[in-house]
Amino acid sequence: MMGRGTGGEHPAGPETPADTFEPPLVPSVVRPGTLAFTMSRVGRATLLLLLAAPAAIALQVTGGSPALVFALAAVAIVPLAALMGRATEELAVRSGPGVSGLLNATFGNATELIIASVAITQGLSAVAKASITGSIVGNILLVMGMSFALGGLRHNYQRFQTSMASATLSMLTVSVVGITMPSMYQYIHSGFESVDESEGPVVALSALIASVLLGVYVLYLVFSLRTHRPMFDGDAHGPVRARFPAQLPSLEHWSVRMAVLVLAITTVCVAGMSEVMVGQVEGLTSEWGISQLFIGVIIIAIVGNAAEHSTAVLMAWRGRTELSFQIAMGSSVQIALLVAPLLVMFSFAIGDPMALVFEPFELVSMILTLGIATVITIDGEATWFEGAMLVAIFLVIAGVFYVHP
Secondary structure, three states: OOEEOOOOOOOOOOOEEOOOOOOOOOOOOOOOOOOOOOOOHHHHHHHHHHHHHHHHHHHHHOOOOHHHHHHHHHHHHHHHHHHHHHHHHHHHOOOOHHHHHHHHHHHOOHHHHHHHHHHHHOOOHHHHHHHHHHHHHHHHHHHHHHHHHHHOOOOOOEEOOHHHHHHHHHHHHHHHHHHHHHHHHHHHHHOOOOOOOOOOHHHHHHHHHHHHHHHHHHHHHHHHHHHOHHHHOOOOOOOOOOHHHHHOOOOOOOOHHHHHHHHHHHHHHHHHHHHHHHOOHHHHHHHHOOOHHHHHHHHHHHHHOHHHHHHHHHHHHOOOHHHHHHHHHHHHHHHHHHHHHHHHHHHHHOOOOOOOOOOHHHHHHHHHHHHHHHHHHOOOEEOHHHHHHHHHHHHHHHHHHHHOO
């Protein structure tokens, strides 16, 4: 088991194992039927961002600037997503590993799923697909890059299990290959000028691939939560450990009733704010001249993943590199294997089928990101400089999307 230090590879002082198991939490006493609501100071401060919600609605009603309405709605979604994630974690720590994994798989990327679904209902399937690209690229390059960079300021060498990294990269490879195949088919048979002509065989192919990817995701849950769970807990040869209590040492437990109530309310609120935000996309494009591709790949993807981003960076800062890696890479896998197929199924359900046909530069970005992730993480070790390089690549890609018409 490898250790970590704060000053170098071989620190002078005693080491603390990187994967030290923290004892399970003892939930605070909450009387049955109560609705205890506790949060940290940072959490309470984040809730102040909710004031942006009524401001966005008021501006929309009065015909305010689309850019300002979009920005306020985006700001309001961030604390709502954080509350949704917290409520999910509160339910997960009370469940067995199977139920915990299912809860986190279902609601872990609920914000991105809701935003993209709203975009599809408003006829903006290109924005929905761009958000898929942005989530995959952003989680790996921006989130993992910032995690390595900031975590490296305290821990010169950040290590994680190569077996866990290899399994996650394999799943990411399968998912990227799956969601890019319809685009390859479309371009080979119809050329690069027909990106919006998603009809006929490519629609059926997208539905087939979506079904296959959902099946693979179910197998991934079984693999990571049942048959090979120790590999994803940070010790491929050690005993299975309580996953969620070890990962969430700072939770002040809510009652189950409160967690369910918060989860229900925040889901409805995220849907409402997503409706407001996505409704301003065309106005924002006209007012500022920003392409819908940039809005989907960069802005919406960052907004939808903001809460998860902060958690990954915080875990890296605390030296919990494996958990930070799993948050960033695991989220990309979930987007490709769960969110993208569900969006395809949803589009069929509402009678407006969406094919998984991406812009050429979106394809290039996802494929390059997969290659970069493999090169950076295959040795099971990261430094702040590698993190800085990942962020730099993300900024380059964001710049190209910004100037792309």
